[in-house]
Amino acid sequence: xxxxxxxxxxxxxxxxxxxxxxxxxxxxxxxxxxxxxxxxxxxxxxxxxxxxxxxxxxxxxxxxxxxxxxxxxxxxxxxxxxxxxxxxxxxxxxxxxxxxxxxxxxxxxxxxxxxxxxxxxxxxxxxxxxxxxxxxxxxxxxxxxxxxxxxxxxxxxxxxxxxxxxxxxxxxxxxxxxxxxxxxxxxxxxxxxxxxxxxxxxxxxxxxxxxxxxxxxxxxxxxxxxxxxxxxxxxxxxxxxxxxxxxxxxxxxxxxxxxxxxxxxxxxxxxxxxxxxxxxxxxxxxxxxxxxxxxxxxxxxxxxxxxxxxxxxxxxxxxxxxxxxxxxxxxxxxxxxxxxxxxxxxxxxxxxxxxxxxxxxxxxxxxxxxxxxxxxxxxxxxxxxxxxxxxxxxxxxxxxxxxxxxxxxxxxxxxxxxxxxxxxxxxxxxxxxxxxxxxxxxxxxxxxxxxxxxxxxxxxxxxxxxxxxxxxxxxxxxxxxxxxxxxxxxxxxxxxxxxxxxxxxxxxxxxxxxxxxxxxxxxxxxxxxxxxxxxxxxxxxxxxxxxxxxxxxxxxxxxxxxxxxxxxxxxxxxxxxxxxxxxxxxxxxxxxxxxxxxxxxxxxxxxxxxxxxxxxxxxxxxxxxxxxxxxxxxxxxxxxxxxxxxxxxxxxxxxxxxxxxxxxxxxxxxxxxxxxxxxxxxxxxxxxxxxxxxxxxxxxxxxxxxxxxxxxxxxxxxxxxxxxxxxxxxxxxxxxxxxxxxxxxxxxxxxxxxxxxxxxxxxxxxxxxx
Amino acid sequence: xxxxxxxxxxxxxxxxxxxxxxxxxxxxxxxxxxxxxxxxxxxxxxxxxxxxxxxxxxxxxxxxxxxxxxxxxxxxxxxxxxxxxxxxxxxxxxxxxxxxxxx
Numbered sequence: 048x049x050x051x052x053x054x055x056x057x058x059x060x061x062x063x064x065x066x067x068x069x070x071x072x073x074x075x076x077x078x079x080x081x082x083x084x085x086x087x088x089x090x091x092x093x094x095x096x097x098x099x100x101x102x103x104x105x106x107x108x109x110x111x112x113x114x115x116x117x118x119x120x121x122x123x124x125x126x127x128x129x130x131x132x133x134x135x136x137x138x139x140x141x142x143x144x145x146x147x148x149x150x151x152x153x154x155x156x157x158x159x160x161x162x163x164x165x166x167x168x169x170x171x172x173x174x175x176x177x178x179x180x181x182x183x184x185x186x187x188x189x190x191x192x193x194x195x196x197x198x199x200x201x202x203x204x205x206x207x208x209x210x211x212x213x214x215x216x217x218x219x220x221x222x223x224x225x226x227x228x229x230x231x232x233x234x235x236x237x238x239x240x241x242x243x244x245x246x247x248x249x250x251x252x253x254x255x256x257x258x259x260x261x262x263x264x265x266x267x268x269x270x271x272x273x274x275x276x277x278x279x280x281x282x283x284x285x286x287x288x289x290x291x292x293x294x295x296x297x298x299x300x301x302x303x304x305x306x307x308x309x310x311x312x313x314x315x316x317x318x319x320x321x322x323x324x325x326x327x328x329x330x331x332x333x334x335x336x337x338x339x340x341x342x343x344x345x346x347x348x349x350x351x352x353x354x355x356x357x358x359x360x361x362x363x364x365x366x367x368x369x370x371x372x373x374x375x376x377x378x379x380x381x382x383x384x385x386x387x388x389x390x391x392x393x394x395x396x397x398x399x400x401x402x403x404x405x406x407x408x409x410x411x412x413x414x415x416x417x418x419x420x421x422x423x424x425x426x427x428x429x430x431x432x433x434x435x436x437x438x439x440x441x442x443x444x445x446x447x448x449x450x451x452x453x454x455x456x457x458x459x460x461x462x463x464x465x466x467x468x469x470x471x472x473x474x475x476x477x478x479x480x481x482x483x484x485x486x487x488x489x490x491x492x493x494x495x496x497x498x499x500x501x502x503x504x505x506x507x508x509x510x511x512x513x514x515x516x517x518x519x520x521x522x523x524x525x526x527x528x529x530x531x532x533x534x535x536x537x538x539x540x541x542x543x544x545x546x547x548x549x550x551x552x553x554x555x556x557x558x559x560x561x562x563x564x565x566x567x568x569x570x571x572x573x574x575x576x577x578x579x580x581x582x583x584x585x586x587x588x589x590x591x592x593x594x595x596x597x598x599x600x601x602x603x604x605x606x607x608x609x610x611x612x613x614x615x616x617x618x619x620x621x622x623x624x625x626x627x628x629x630x631x632x633x634x635x636x637x638x639x640x641x642x643x644x645x646x647x648x649x650x651x652x653x654x655x656x657x658x659x660x661x662x663x664x665x666x667x668x669x670x671x672x673x674x675x676x677x678x679x680x681x682x683x684x685x686x687x688x689x690x691x692x693x694x695x696x697x698x699x700x701x702x703x704x705x706x707x708x709x710x711x712x713x714x715x716x717x718x719x720x721x722x723x724x725x726x727x728x729x730x731x732x733x734x735x736x737x738x739x740x741x742x743x744x745x746x747x748x749x750x751x752x753x754x755x756x757x758x759x760x761x762x763x764x765x766x767x768x769x770x771x772x773x774x775x776x777x778x779x780x781x782x783x784x785x786x787x788x789x790x791x792x793x794x795x796x797x798x799x800x801x802x803x804x805x806x807x808x809x810x811x812x813x814x815x816x817x
Numbered sequence: 818x819x820x821x822x823x824x825x826x827x828x829x830x831x832x833x834x835x836x837x838x839x840x841x842x843x844x845x846x847x848x849x850x851x852x853x854x855x856x857x858x859x860x861x862x863x864x865x866x867x868x869x870x871x872x873x874x875x876x877x878x879x880x881x882x883x884x885x886x887x888x889x890x891x892x893x894x895x896x897x898x899x900x901x902x903x904x905x906x907x908x909x910x911x912x913x914x915x916x917x918x919x920x
Contacts, residue, residue: 054837054909062903072856072887080889091904094845094894790846790898808901809893814856815908816834816887 057815062092064687064698066813067648074813078645081811082700086671087687094808095685095702098722098792101780102143105799109146111138112779112797116166116662117711117723119610123174124208126715130723130780135163137178137218139206140780149204150218152180152196159197166193166659168605170498172505172541175393176204177221181496181509181605183659192559193605193659194511194530195494201507203393203429203542219429222542224490226387226400226422226433228359238292238403239359242278243382243444249287249337254310255279255410256288258336259321261304262296262329262352269350270296272306272318276363276419279313279408281381287337291446292403294355295330303327306347309340315364315414321347360385360405360421364414365470376415379475381440382408384451387421388436388482391429395542398488399436404448419468421461435459436482439475453486454478484537487547492534496605499563501570502583505541507534508560508572509605530559533572535588548587553579553594561605561659566622567635573602575658576627578637601626601637609663609672612717621692625661625674632692642686644694649684653677664714669785673702673720675709683709683722705804707778707794718785724778724794833914836883839890840907842876845869847899852891853883860885869894869901876905884913 050056059076064087066078074080085092102111113133120129120139128140137150152164164180171177179201183193204218228237242258257277261270273294280288296303306321313320322343324336362385367376385405389397401422409416416437424430436453456478459471496509510529513522533551537543553560553572562573572579578597584590601624609623622633629641629650643650657677665672670689676682683702690696707724715721779795792804836853843849851864867877890908894901 051838051909054835054911056840057908057910059906059908060904071889081891088902088904091902093902094900790900803897805895805897805899807893807895808899809891810903811854811891812889812906814887814889815836816831816885816910 059812060090062087062090062698063690063696065646065700067646067699068644069648072814076813076815078813079810080813081809083703083809084806085700085808085810086685087689087698087700092810094790094806095700096783096785097787097789097806098704098781098783098794099787099789100793100795100801101140101721101782102795105795106144106146109138109148110136111140111146112795113725114723114779115710115725117713117721117780118167118169119171119713119715120169120176121171121174122206122208128713128715128721128780129167129169129176129178131164131167133725135165135180137164137167139176139204145212147206147215149216150178150202152199155198161196161198164196164199166496166605168495168497168509170500170505172500173394174205175541176218177498177505177541178202178204178218179494179496179498179507179509181494185656189656191656191659192530193496193509193561194559195496195509197494197511199494201492201494201498201542203395205393207392219427220491221393222395222489222492222544223389223391223397223424223428223430225398226389226424228401228403228420228422237359237401239361239405240274240276240278240294240355240357241291241406241446242280243289243406243408243446244280244283245287245289245335246443246445247287247289247335247337248285249282249335250339251282251284251286251288251336252310252340253282253284255281255313255408256310257308257313257321258288258290258324259306259318260294260327260355261306261347261350262300262355263302263304263350264299264352265301267302268352269348270304270352271349271354272321272347273354274357274361275354276361276407276417277313277318279364279410281408281410282310287335289446290334290336291332292359293327293331293334294357297353297356300329300352303329303331305334305336307336307338307343309343313410315366318347323347358420359403360387360401361419362405362407363417363419364407364409364411365417366414375413375472376470377412377472377474378409378414378416379440380409380412381442382406382444383416383440384438384444384448384453385416385418385456386436386453388434388455388485389424389428389430390432390434391424391542392431393429393542394540395429396434396482396485396540398485398490399453399482406444406448415470415472417468417470421467421469423467424464430464433461433464434482435461435469435471437473437478439478453482455480455482484545484548485543487545489534489544489546492542492544493529495534496559497562499565499570500541501535501563501565503538504588505536505544506563506570507544508532508563510534511559527555530557531555533560533563533570533588545587548589551581551588551591551594553577554596562603562608564608564622566633567620569635571597571622573607573624575604576600576602578602578633597635598637601628601631603631604658604661606660606662607658609665609674610713611665611667612714623663623665623672625658625663627655627658630674630686640694642692642694642697643699645697646684646699660710662711664712664720666714666718666720668717673712675712681706681708683712703807704792706802707781715782720783722781722783724781831886832912833884833886833917834888834910835913836881836885836888836908836910838909839864839879839881840876840909841867841879841892841903842905843867843869843901843903844871844873845899845901846871847894847896847901849901850893850895851879853881854889854891855883855885856887869899876907881908
């Protein structure tokens, strides 16, 4: 290139972005000391795209102006947003005009207290949104920890396709309570009447016998026999029979008579053939029968007094009805326990219930099994189906209902939440689908800070709750809390987390787990400065150990793994994490030097105690990565890696917005950057960190400079370094769309008006010279 | 030819330069403000703004006339609806002294 009047040309035609490392004079000539509001094109730069409100105006009654967190929520019908605003309000934003308030968790004054949902973790599985509310609180030393809201739970939200516009479907606690037949009275009417072979020697005649009772009222009025499903037991011939949960009579009952059939004479559906065994005091819960058939002489005669009351789960053999074609029933002989499992609209299978399983001795292989008093799911529980479960034949049932393996009964699904009876037929050999793993599931999953997915299992970390004492209810505060535990669900059942087997324990160092991520078929668990790995061995999560330590100096905060496009963290076989050491490239180990090597000054100025506010998104198509600041600033960092994803070739720029604090970012439709913003006058700090990067951080006033620094005389463009604060701006959801041809930013204020701001580009070259 | 910054192409003696002219290949709309700074920002000189044209066959020149050992050039646009796309900045400089007087 030719000279001009004897002056040599110095050409800058490679723009490799911001340099903020060491002194200004260490900046290479192809980098910039200021690179504000620019983006990179091949061998050049241009003004960044403009910001525009997501919605053209405010929706009446919906306040999206003070956003704390935004997530992409990919439903089965499209990409939507979950938006958390101040006040603990979580909105589902389907379109600019269709927004629903789905969950509110405000401050709680009673123990365990909290200030409401300040942030949340999220994952979408099969179109369902799983949400875990959390907060960040300092310990006694002032170190911030992000932990799930105490006393709160993981929530699930699902809006079925086709739901009418305007219909709000609230989020509800994930998982669900097991079936219950509760009873607040004194007696045990919610327990099923059971009969089984006692271990005590006796003389009951060999064969099956049915047992029932009658009650008598005042004036010795005889009663009606019941319950409708008598308890049946098989007597081996040398044992007595144990009766439990003997029915109680209606109010006014003064006496009870116990009846039984002779050996092998009971016919299901018939109350004939019963003989009195003994008079018993009313409200006798248990009794051992030891009597031979020869001694059964007083036949039952129907009276008028009310029959026994039983609301517990009842199981009985039934005879197949005569139909054309014939109905065929079948079962295996012997005592079986039967229970119920709820299925919710999100596919969750509850723990088996009710509190007392039904039980019965099946007496004929050509009979069916009728189950009645089947509990229904309470309103709002999301129960849409129920499944009957059964044990195989229990040869020596002893009254203990725990410890048996339950299986789903083929054909035992009730496709509604209303029917209370169901008749099934099954052999023990048909019982294949195991339901045992449901027994120890959380009915409500404690809140944590982050949700992940690994091998079709949901992973939850950051649970602040304590292990329970033996009663299963009381917190055992003498043990470490669960902050170092990762809860892992059953495969394919994200809400089914086993409290005994569904956990992984990382070293108990007092620092909570912050994140989980799947990478190359390995589950990585992060703390703020630690990284661990564990591998699925196709057994229960508790057996997956040992937990390997990947790095004891590098971890990531709660939102510190870059989300690729609209979900997930893995792309082209790497993760990008925001650790306290810098922006790290993780490919099984952390690559050094860090990706943020060129902007080390900026990174070192970050308040490490606020790293939980950092959020990253990775536009892998256009090779751009954005990151929010941890210090409530109106800035973003842009990292353009179209020249290479390595510390040398990555190109940095600072994006500055006039007013709103950028709290959260997501990508919309792969290349549109969505900002979740808010205005908070107290924390609003105009800052141009390039000018003060070697000085104290953060700035202490609103001028853009720390209080001990006089704004330098070279600040020729004061709009870039400070400016008057204008209260009343709203912020809200804002989109930076590459297809938007506007050349100024627009935000909505709290009144819904549009406010426009110039995009102020600022470049400063390296120091050039001989 | 004058060398670039220290860590890229190395220093060739830190002699005193005369930065004479600035030339930029750019398109867009608005006015590009320009300032040149000395080391440590002790001295600076505000240049006449460069108008940014939507299309142009001319790379505009701006006289700098700044004598320093090293200089940093700052550019900005700060008002509504301005936009710039830059792919080349050329700075003309010439070594005129080897040291400051008495140094």
